[in-house]
Amino acid sequence: MAQIRWLGLDDAFPNPFYEEDPDPSVPGLIAVSEKIYPGQLSAAYQLGIFPWYSDNQPVLWWSPDPRMVLMPQNFKCSDSLKKSIRHFCNDSHSQIVVDSDFGAVVRACATSKRKEQDGTWITHEIMEAYTQLHEQGHAHSIAVIEQNQLIGGLYCVSFGGMVFGESMFSRQTDASKLALAALCAWCQQHQVAMIDCQQETQHLSSLGAAPISREAFLRQMQISLNQTNIDITWDFGKDILNHWL
Template sequence: MSQIAWLGPDDAFPDPAVMPDPDPEVVGLFAVSERIYRGQLETAYRMGLFPWYSDNQPVLWWSPDPRMVLEPKNFKVSDSLQKTMRQFYYDPTCHIEVDGDFGAIMRACALSPRKDQDGTWITHEIVDAYSQLFEQGLAHSIAVKQGDRLLGGLYCVSLGRMVFGESMFSRQRDSSKLALALLCAWCYDHEVPMIDCQQETTHLRSLGGGPIPRTQFLSLARDAISRKSIGSPWRFDKTALERWL
């Protein structure tokens, strides 16, 4: 059994496409670093890795097996969500803000309570690192709003035609689902084959997500990443919901 790699600022990530899990009892953990070094986050995503850790921990780099993904065309709209969509769509005070205040969306995700989870993995270091990706046009946010009031939203990473979903939050029922519906519509229109959802959950499965083997995910993701970028900033409005109405 090989050891989990401890990375310095100039060390390369182990490639999860060719390397078996270093520790079979901790499936998906491939590397550890003291902090997120400059340029490291983009490199990790290109290799199918992402950071997930808590305050007072070193940075843990994961590539789960299986990997939860959502094909945009498979997004599921329940009757109750359909009703929420229509109310939002036809309410002139409701709108969305794409690639607006990225930091505010990240902070809202960090402060959103999670079932069976104490604290947050969205540390100050995580906010800083993803904000740098946003400034490079590689991260994006969707805010669901009523007037000036922020109801919910999400943020994600986008490389080529691959989108990596990161975190969502709701301050009003179904508002995070609205953000995901908008993201799926945008991705469908731009030929994004799948949205990475990282870990399998009942909630994501109810919205159309499903697990695939890590080897399949890495192959599909690298192909999507190699394609021409969607571009930045993203520009769309709530009429994208028409795909699901």
């Protein structure tokens, strides 16, 4: 049995497209590192690898099989969510803001309690690494604002025509769903074929996400990464939600 690779500053990731999981007892765990080194996060995403770990752990790098994905056109916009969208769009004090305060959205995701998790995987190191990715133009936030208050949102990673969903939060009913509905509408308008959701949860399934094999995910990811014909501008407001009405 191969050992899980411990990565140093200049070490490359194993490519999950060609290499099997090193330890079958920990499926999907590709590599481990002491910290997130400069450039490592960018390299990982373009191989379909992401970090997921807790404080006081080394950085654990994952490429699960199967992989949870959401095809934007498959987003389930329920009747109750459509009602929330109408109310939100008709409220003059509500808005959706893209990339205005990335740090606030990430911090809100980190501090939100979740039914399916104890604590958070969004450590201070994660916040710093994704903020750097945001400054490079590869991480984005969608904030749902009401009465000048942040009530929900999400952040994601983007390379080429590929979008990797990271985390979302909600302080009011349907607030995170509004952010995801906006993202899915934007993705459809920009020929983004797939949103990576990483791991399967009941909540994501209820919104239209579904698992596919790692091989299928990596094949589509490579196509999306190489979509140089896509003119992607991360700038939209709440009017994009009319896509679902």
